[in-house]
Amino acid sequence: MxxxxxxxxxxxxxxxxxxxxxxxxxxxxxxxxxxxxxxxxxxxxxxxxxxxxxxxxxxxxxxxxxxxxxxxxxxxxxxxxxxxxxxxxxxxxDGLPAGSPLPWFRELEVVRSEALTPHMRRVHLRGEDIGRFAQGGYHVYLIFPPKDRSPIWPVMGDSGLPVWPQGEDALTRRVYTIRSIDAARGELVVDIVVHPGDETPGSDFALGARPGDLVGITGPGGGEAPQGENLVLMGDDTALPAIARILEDLPAGTRATVIVEVDGPADEVNLVSKADLDIRFHHRQGAEPGTFGALPRALRDLDWQAIGPDPFVWAACEFQDFKAIRAHLRGELRMSRDRHLVVAYWRRGRPGH
The missing domain is CATH 3.30.310.50 (Alpha-D-phosphohexomutase, C-terminal domain)
Known part of the structure; x- marks a missing residue:
């Protein structure tokens, strides 16, 4: 001990x-x-x-x-x-002395980056000793160093809290879903939504990633597959990597109704599972993400008798859609809290949310 x-x-x-x-x-x-x-x-x-x-x-x-x-x-x-x-x-x-690297941190190197859809890029990363990221949750922090500067990574402080570099060496963190990982080969894949904006470090990284570029990672945590025989999975572009991983982890005999909002047909991705799937893509057709409201509308239109008994609803989306979905589940449907998980992955107009 x-x-x-x-x-x-x-x-x-x-x-x-x-x-x-x-x-x-x-x-x-x-x-x-x-x-x-x-x-x-x-x-x-x-x-x-x-x-x-x-x-x-x-x-x-x-x-x-x-x-x-x-x-x-x-x-x-x-x-x-x-x-x-x-x-x-x-x-x-006992424990690591001040100045030691964070034990849950790893440095990763870009292997390659490719367009998955018009609004999503897949970044292939490589690093040493990444086995900890293969279990314990889907989500991680990617840590982006300042452009054109050698990264100075966080270390342990005397208080037990990490000490992060400041000023010109300050780092930026954003939460992403590990799309796939091969710990034995030291390879990890992340799908990143790309979008315009003034503070878009993840999008900027994905668009500009070149072999040899460095990025940090900490975690993992949260986001494992929901349990149940009849599932409803809902999300926008940002939730697609998590939805894809959830579906891949579902056992045969599970039924999943999948509702996804993307910009258009070119943004649809192939979703694979042993479960029986009913996949429904809704297209914004140029409307600004977070304003279209396809997910709350689709939820209200669901035929719950067709979904099956004792369903579990998982949803991840923009903050306003999150509020509408949760309010409908808890208010109008009176669904118990142990039968749904609804989270806001981002908030329109709020960088980092």
């Missing part, structure tokens, strides 16, 4: 301990009393104790990466709950 501890001088230590325990109760099992708390997660434990203006934190895990996640969780939420300047946090014991 790997262990580390930090003694933090901070005003209102008991209050912070209470807030931390209340928050972590959403993610793990908490046992607490006045001045003391213990949080048990799937990947480790954190024991907190307060005494006057001192907060003592002990973390333990069998895995060095999970130990780092515990440290990050403590430091991030102390920063969130503490009123005023963040107190100094320094860890002793």
């Amino acid at each position: 790997l262990q580390a501890h930090s003694t933090i001088r901070v005003t209102g230590a008991e209050r912070l301990l209470t807030l931390l325990c209340e928050h972590f109760a959403e993610h793990g099992e908490v046992v607490s009393e006045v001045g003391r708390g213990r949080v048990s997660f799937e990947y480790g434990t954190a024991v907190l104790a307060s005494d006057d203006d001192t907060l003592r934190v002990d973390v333990a895990s069998v895995d060095p990466i999970q130990l780092s996640y515990l440290k990050i969780g403590i430091a991030e939420h102390l920063a969130e709950f503490h009123e005023g300047e963040l107190p100094e946090i320094s860890w002793q014991g």
